[in-house]
Amino acid sequence: MTHDKEPLRVAGRTVAPHLRARVPALSRRVVERLRRDLPAYAMLPGEEIEGDIADIVQHSLRLFADVIERRATAPDEAFARQRESAARRAEEGVPLDAILTAYHVGTAMCWEEIAAGAGPDDLGHLREMFSLTLGLQRQLTSSVSGAYLAAKRILDSEENSGRHALMTALLAGAPPQGARTAPLYAVAALMLAEHPDEAGPATRAAVAARRKIRRVRAVLDEYAGEPVLAALEAGGGTVLLPAHQAPPWAELCDLVDRAAKAAGVPVTAAAEIAEPAAVAGVVARNAELVALVRRTGRPPGLYRLADVLLDYQLTRPSEALPELARLLAPLEGRPELLHTLRTYLAEDLDRRATAAALHVHPNTVDYRVRRITSLTGLAPSRPRDLQLINAALVARQVPPG
Known part of the structure; x- marks a missing residue:
C-alpha cells in the first residue's frame, strides 16, 4: 500500500533522505557494536567484517530507508542479498542466533537514529514508522532464517553425501x-x-x-x-x-x-x-x-x-640421486653461495640481473661464482657443468630415504 501523503517526518526532518545520508556513518557504528557485543562477530576475520558484513549492513539500512519512503513493506526480491549473506554464514559455521541478533541490533540502532529528537507532534509518524519497522524485521528474520537453514540442509543433504561417496570411490x-x-x-x-x-x-x-x-x-x-x-x-x-x-x-x-x-x-x-x-x-x-x-x-x-x-x-628414486646431490656438498654451510647459484641460474647467468635480485654489486656475483667453481669444480659457464649443477640442485630437494 502506498500513500499520497507528505513524507514521514520526525523533528522537522524528512526521515528517508536523512537516513540515507547517515548510512555510511551509521553502518560503521553498527559494525563496531557487533564486534563489541557479539562474540561470534568479534571472532570473524577483519576482511569479512570490513567487506561482506559491512556491505550487508549498508544494504539493509538503505532498504530501511526505502520502506519508510514508500510507506509500504518491501517486496520479497529486495531480500536477495540478505539471503545470500545468510547462506555464506551457514557455510562458514556462524551460528544462526548470532546472525539474527545482529539484524536486531542494526534495526534498533536504525530506529534510534530516525527517532532522535522526536516530540509530541511526531507521534503519528512515529507510530507508522514503528509498524513499518516491525514488518521489515519480520521479513528479515524470515528471509535470513530460511536461507540459512536451506544452506545447512544442502550441506548435510543426501546429494552432498552421494558426491562424497563418489569422490571417495x-x-x-x-x-x-x-x-x-x-x-x-x-x-x-x-x-x-x-x-x-x-x-x-x-x-x-x-x-x-x-x-x-x-x-x-x-x-x-x-x-x-x-x-x-x-x-x-x-x-x-x-x-x-x-x-x-x-x-x-x-x-x-x-x-x-x-x-x-x-x-x-x-x-x-x-x-x-x-x-x-x-x-x-x-x-x-x-x-x-x-x-x-x-x-x-x-x-x-x-x-x-x-x-x-x-x-x-630427476627426483625419481635412483642410486644416482645422492651422488648428484653431493656435487654441491662443498657449498654446505655457505647459504649465500647456494642462494647466489640458484638466482644466477634463474636469471639465465645474467650477472647484472642476479646482482639486482640479490641487492649486491655485480662484482660480488662474479666473486661468488668463481668461489662456487673453486669449491665444486663446476662452472656454470660450461654447458656440461651447467646441466650437472641444475640436476644437483633438483636432487638436493628430494627428501632422503
Whole structure:
C-alpha cells in the first residue's frame, strides 16, 4: 500500500533522505557494536567484517530507508542479498542466533537514529514508522532464517553425501558400478597459501579458512556448472572437475588464477585430464608435482607434468640421486653461495640481473661464482657443468630415504 501523503517526518526532518545520508556513518557504528557485543562477530576475520558484513549492513539500512519512503513493506526480491549473506554464514559455521541478533541490533540502532529528537507532534509518524519497522524485521528474520537453514540442509543433504561417496570411490580407484560418472575429469591438486586472517585467534582463523575454501569452491562450481567433487582443507586438497572433453589448458590456467583472486591467496596447482578409472593414479602424481613445484621455488599457478618433466624425472628414486646431490656438498654451510647459484641460474647467468635480485654489486656475483667453481669444480659457464649443477640442485630437494 502506498500513500499520497507528505513524507514521514520526525523533528522537522524528512526521515528517508536523512537516513540515507547517515548510512555510511551509521553502518560503521553498527559494525563496531557487533564486534563489541557479539562474540561470534568479534571472532570473524577483519576482511569479512570490513567487506561482506559491512556491505550487508549498508544494504539493509538503505532498504530501511526505502520502506519508510514508500510507506509500504518491501517486496520479497529486495531480500536477495540478505539471503545470500545468510547462506555464506551457514557455510562458514556462524551460528544462526548470532546472525539474527545482529539484524536486531542494526534495526534498533536504525530506529534510534530516525527517532532522535522526536516530540509530541511526531507521534503519528512515529507510530507508522514503528509498524513499518516491525514488518521489515519480520521479513528479515524470515528471509535470513530460511536461507540459512536451506544452506545447512544442502550441506548435510543426501546429494552432498552421494558426491562424497563418489569422490571417495574415484580416489580409491574403484568407481562404483552404475554410478553416474563424467566421461572425463580434470583432476587437480591445489595448494592454498595461508590467508593473513588465518594467523589470528583460533575461531577467527577457522572462519577465515572456511571462507577461503568456500570462495575457491564457488569459482570451481561456477566453471563446472554444478557442484564439483572436492576434498579441500585450509592448505588445499584435490578437485575433480567433470568434463565431456578435455578443456583447453589456458582455460584451466585462468580458472586457477580466478580461484586465487577470489580466495585472496596464492594458489599452486597441478592438473591432468583422466578417465574415471585413472583418477586415483593421477591424484597421486599431481600431489608429487605440486610438492616439486614448491620445493624448486617456482611461482604459484597451474602446472602439468610437461612443465617440470626434467625435474620430475630427476627426483625419481635412483642410486644416482645422492651422488648428484653431493656435487654441491662443498657449498654446505655457505647459504649465500647456494642462494647466489640458484638466482644466477634463474636469471639465465645474467650477472647484472642476479646482482639486482640479490641487492649486491655485480662484482660480488662474479666473486661468488668463481668461489662456487673453486669449491665444486663446476662452472656454470660450461654447458656440461651447467646441466650437472641444475640436476644437483633438483636432487638436493628430494627428501632422503
